[in-house]
Amino acid sequence: MSQIERIGVSLETELLCAFDALIAGRGYPSRSEAIRDLIRQEISDEELANPKAEAVAAVFLVYTHHSTKLMAMLTDLQHSHLLQTISSMHIHLDEHNCLEVIVLRGQVGEINKTAENLISLKGVKLGRINLLATDAT
Amino acid sequence: MSQIERIGVSLETELLCAFDALIAGRGYPSRSEAIRDLIRQEISDEELANPKAEAVAAVFLVYTHHSTKLMAMLTDLQHSHLLQTISSMHIHLDEHNCLEVIVLRGQVGEINKTAENLISLKGVKLGRINLLATDAT
Amino acid sequence: MSQIERIGVSLETELLCAFDALIAGRGYPSRSEAIRDLIRQEISDEELANPKAEAVAAVFLVYTHHSTKLMAMLTDLQHSHLLQTISSMHIHLDEHNCLEVIVLRGQVGEINKTAENLISLKGVKLGRINLLATDAT
Amino acid sequence: MSQIERIGVSLETELLCAFDALIAGRGYPSRSEAIRDLIRQEISDEELANPKAEAVAAVFLVYTHHSTKLMAMLTDLQHSHLLQTISSMHIHLDEHNCLEVIVLRGQVGEINKTAENLISLKGVKLGRINLLATDAT
Numbered sequence: 001m002s003q004i005e006r007i008g009v010s011l012e013t014e015l016l017c018a019f020d021a022l023i024a025g026r027g028y029p030s031r032s033e034a035i036r037d038l039i040r041q042e043i044s045d046e047e048l049a050n051p052k053a054e055a056v057a058a059v060f061l062v063y064t065h066h067s068t069k070l071m072a073m074l075t076d077l078q079h080s081h082l083l084q085t086i087s088s089m090h091i092h093l094d095e096h097n098c099l100e101v102i103v104l105r106g107q108v109g110e111i112n113k114t115a116e117n118l119i120s121l122k123g124v125k126l127g128r129i130n131l132l133a134t135d136a137t
Numbered sequence: 138m139s140q141i142e143r144i145g146v147s148l149e150t151e152l153l154c155a156f157d158a159l160i161a162g163r164g165y166p167s168r169s170e171a172i173r174d175l176i177r178q179e180i181s182d183e184e185l186a187n188p189k190a191e192a193v194a195a196v197f198l199v200y201t202h203h204s205t206k207l208m209a210m211l212t213d214l215q216h217s218h219l220l221q222t223i224s225s226m227h228i229h230l231d232e233h234n235c236l237e238v239i240v241l242r243g244q245v246g247e248i249n250k251t252a253e254n255l256i257s258l259k260g261v262k263l264g265r266i267n268l269l270a271t272d273a274t
Numbered sequence: 275m276s277q278i279e280r281i282g283v284s285l286e287t288e289l290l291c292a293f294d295a296l297i298a299g300r301g302y303p304s305r306s307e308a309i310r311d312l313i314r315q316e317i318s319d320e321e322l323a324n325p326k327a328e329a330v331a332a333v334f335l336v337y338t339h340h341s342t343k344l345m346a347m348l349t350d351l352q353h354s355h356l357l358q359t360i361s362s363m364h365i366h367l368d369e370h371n372c373l374e375v376i377v378l379r380g381q382v383g384e385i386n387k388t389a390e391n392l393i394s395l396k397g398v399k400l401g402r403i404n405l406l407a408t409d410a411t
Numbered sequence: 412m413s414q415i416e417r418i419g420v421s422l423e424t425e426l427l428c429a430f431d432a433l434i435a436g437r438g439y440p441s442r443s444e445a446i447r448d449l450i451r452q453e454i455s456d457e458e459l460a461n462p463k464a465e466a467v468a469a470v471f472l473v474y475t476h477h478s479t480k481l482m483a484m485l486t487d488l489q490h491s492h493l494l495q496t497i498s499s500m501h502i503h504l505d506e507h508n509c510l511e512v513i514v515l516r517g518q519v520g521e522i523n524k525t526a527e528n529l530i531s532l533k534g535v536k537l538g539r540i541n542l543l544a545t546d547a548t
Contacts, residue, residue, distance in 0.1 A: 013278070036283075129267075375469055
């Protein structure tokens with residue numbers, strides 16, 4: 001386990017009250033926990049601006065059953081040298097649509113390129129990508 | 138299968154060239170496919186501004202192994218009346234960290250509240266949420 | 275002037291080092307100043323999710339000279355009962371394009387609606403809106 | 412004036428209906444105008460991912476009257492060789508706070524760096540930056 005340090009932060013009474021209300025609403029057990037999360041998020045966002053940063057990503061695709069190209073491309077991803085496909089999950093949404101969540105690991109730039117290629121496939125209707133910089137954890 | 142309509146769109150030559158370059162880079166098979174994706178994304182974003190809209194979401198959490206509260210809360214989620222937990226996936230990132238991807242279904246407002254409660258737990262280091270409006274598909 | 279309080283925050287040594295590097299790169303004079311900014315930003319973002327919250331916004335439009343409708347609509351905005359137009363700034367970008375920055379005050383929902391109506395005008399090529407919740411300041 | 416081309420787009424009847432409802436709500440005069448805006452926005456977003464791209468930006472700062480360093484830094488910006496300060500606007504929000512909107516031109520990377528330095532100043536409480544890629548217009 002890593003070592004813990006304690007720092008002091010000065011802030012206006014009104015700002016502290018507003019912050020306490022915000023974190024109570026979200027269920028935070030302490031101010032320290034909430035501030036650590038804000039700091040980690042900011043560091044992660046900063047790192048993700050660098051296309052060479054290492055990241056883990058979840059690509060989230062809604063597509064029709066009939067998208068055979070997506071299936072072929074997902075299989076290719078298993079053999080990619082640039083990205084590591086950690087896992088994927090297939091969910092039946094309704095009679096027309098499926099959801100595929102693919103967890104990838106690699107450089108930010110490569111992940112974004114792969115995600116764009118997946119989203120552009122015929123039959124893929126909506127796509128989003130969530131990146132987290134793994135060095136920030 | 139739904140019926141297909143054909144509409145005409147007029148645009149400046151320079152804009153069309155820039156668009157063709159963009160979609161070629163992303164691997165789109167046709168302009169129609171790319172424009173359909175832009176339209177679906179815009180409709181989905183518009184719907185997500187309504188806290189009562191039905192959506193499917195992937196909540197993406199990085200946490201330490203020791204977060205027993207997260208495990209308890211994930212179990213509670215299975216029995217939630219407000220949200221439907223469709224699926225979840227657990228991934229070992231390194232000796233300290235795990236990634237959990239939880240796919241939820243329900244109203245945008247409820248999903249966001251649940252995600253905030255998960256992210257605020259002690260031991261959860263980073264969290265992101267991806268929402269897609271299911272009526273837009 | 276408001277009163278200042280001092281709170282203690284505990285965090286891992288590695289996280290503190292990464293934070294110190296981030297804020298040094300951005301030129302922050304102290305950790306307290308950086309943490310106050312993170313907190314204010316989070317409170318502002320939370321408030322902006324409420325369409326009834328009071329906000330100040332800068333609407334940022336790129337348009338062609340020939341957009342007479344935009345001119346008429348900007349004039350109408352001066353007389354709006356829902357929004358208060360605080361100020362606007364007109365900038366010549368090149369021989370074809372102008373930039374208009376309009377600062378508005380009012381409820382988040384009304385501001386977004388007005389901004390969408392401005393962006394949808396013929397001759398307006400690109401538009402963005404920046405909102406800040408004024409209660410968070 | 413640039414030349415206009417006309418392209419055909421095929422899409423599902425339901426998607427077209429949802430799109431027509433969206434653009435009617437925003438006040439678009441035609442589908443072509445709405446689709447051109449979606450395309451321009453996508454191209455602008457793509458270009459902004461490149462730190463060397465030319466852009467115009469509005470930096471939006473809320474600060475206390477007492478921030479003399481901000482005043483000094485804004486003056487320095489007038490003499491910057493890296494960025495061109497096109498214009499700035501100063502607005503009195505209430506007895507404690509001012510809003511400054513600064514329009515800058517230059518490379519995306521330089522603009523972001525300058526904006527971060529402005530936001531990190533003591534006395535600057537909230538800051539946002541809006542970038543638009545000028546080649547996309």
